[in-house]
Amino acid sequence: MAAAQAKATKKPRADAQRNQEKIIDVAEELFTERGTDVHMQAVAERAGVGVATVYRVFTSKEVMISVIAARQFDRCLSAVEETARTDGASAALHAFLLRMARVFKGRSAELRALLSELPADQRPSEQGDLLPRLAVLHERWVTEEVLRPGLxxxxxxxxxxxxxxxxxCGLNVDAAADVFQSGIRAR
Structure with a gap:
């Protein structure tokens, strides 16, 4: 029993950790290129590892999708957290829109497709961290009268x-941030 617990808490070897990161990166690339029609064999081939190694990282395609979707939500959360540290409400709003546009570039459709493949109980929870923090930013911008009234x-x-x-759909990231800010900014 103690040996099983020690094994469960043991940190993975450095090479195993590198393989895991590479496999996740490759899976994300393939989903970006091909949508949800990605097979474990394709991930293994591009990552330069055996299929068994891929299955050690992702026990199923659903787990692979969930890990990649969680990574996308983490990027969104990071953009929100960085924005919370930005001084000046107007500058923070523009920085937020620009950061989010960069996160979404080439990945929005991928994320929607990935999430649609998962049962609701297996989707990463955006409710846990992202939405409450987004609400705090929204409240800040409403209070400081940066957002259009009624938004x-x-x-x-x-x-x-x-x-x-x-x-x-291809709108330039900088242009997207500018266009969206002009649409929601207080006059």
């Missing part, structure tokens, strides 16, 4: 989703 949190979230779609 409630639901509408602001819809704007962020629209930004993701615009960038996924």
């Amino acid at each position: 409630d949190l639901a509408a602001f979230r819809a704007v962020v989703c629209g930004l993701a779609t615009a960038v996924a």
Whole structure:
């Protein structure tokens, strides 16, 4: 029993950790290129590892999708956290839109496709961290009168989703941030 617990808490070897990161990176690249039609064999071939190694990292395609989707949410959360540390409400709003546009560039459609493949109970929870922090930013910008009056949190979230779609459809990241800011900024 103690040996099993020690094995479960043992840190992976450095090469195993590198393989795991490479496999996750490659899986994400393949999903970006091909959508959800990605097989474990393709991940293994591009990563230069055996299929068994891929299955040690991802026990199933659903786990692979969940890990990649969680990584995307982490990027969104990082953009929100960086924005919270930005001085000046107007500068923070522009920085937020620019950061989010960069996160979504080439990945918005991928994320929607990935999430649609998973049962709801296996999707990473955006509710846990991302939405409450986004609400704090929204409240800051409302209080400091940076956002257009009447732009409630639901509408602001819809704007962020629209930004993701615009960038996924090819709108330049800088242009997207400028266009969306001009649409939601107080006059």
